[in-house]
Amino acid sequence: MIIRLMLSQVRTGIFAMLMLAVFTNPAFGGLIQVDMGATGQDVQAGWFPLTESGGPVAIAADFAAVGTDIIFSSTLDEFQDRGNIAGPLADVIEDFAFERPGPTSLTFSNLAAGLYTLTGYHNDFSFPGQFRFSATAVNGALASDILGAQDIISGTTTPVTSVITFTADGSTDVDVVYTATRLGSVFNGFELERIPATAVPEPTTLALLGLGLAGIRFCRRRNRRPV
Structure with a gap:
């Protein structure tokens, strides 16, 4: 026995x-969270601040799972601080960067090869109108899913998001281009996440x-x- x-x-x-x-599964994901707004904005806890005086931002040190010496830059050139609101992501959506009608690009250099999800936040809670834009191009990457034209509705404190997934090749800068057809583009911030590979x-x-x-x-x- x-x-x-x-x-x-x-x-x-x-x-x-x-x-x-x-x-x-030995693979693991990486996450970059960037909070955009005017100088002196309230920054969401755990997010990287990007203000009007920041310029291109090197955010590699804390994101080794995503790449090395990551550089983020954009054509957004007007930054606003709308004051304070309450909510889980209040510090993200109360401030933003703005670009007038036309193309707006978010560029990521030195991304590691892999599948990524890019979530943008688009709120201007003190403006009653609507912003309309579309993601029209992803250069330097194979786009696996791009949302079409959509109305980004302001005047709300509920986070409004857009989601794009793409595959980076690990050697070419990834340039995501948005085109605004009404009023302009609003970005409170974004989250870029590398999706872990499935173990085979x-x-x-x-x-x-x-x-x-x-x-x-x-x-x-x-x-x-x-x-």
């Missing part, structure tokens, strides 16, 4: 190690798992035999 118990524990341990080897079991690992399962079945059959 003791021997059988020990064999059962060993089999369980082997099975757990094999499952870990097959399904553990190697053939040798699958073979080991198969052998382990076969061994467990064999031992169970032996244990069923009368002593």
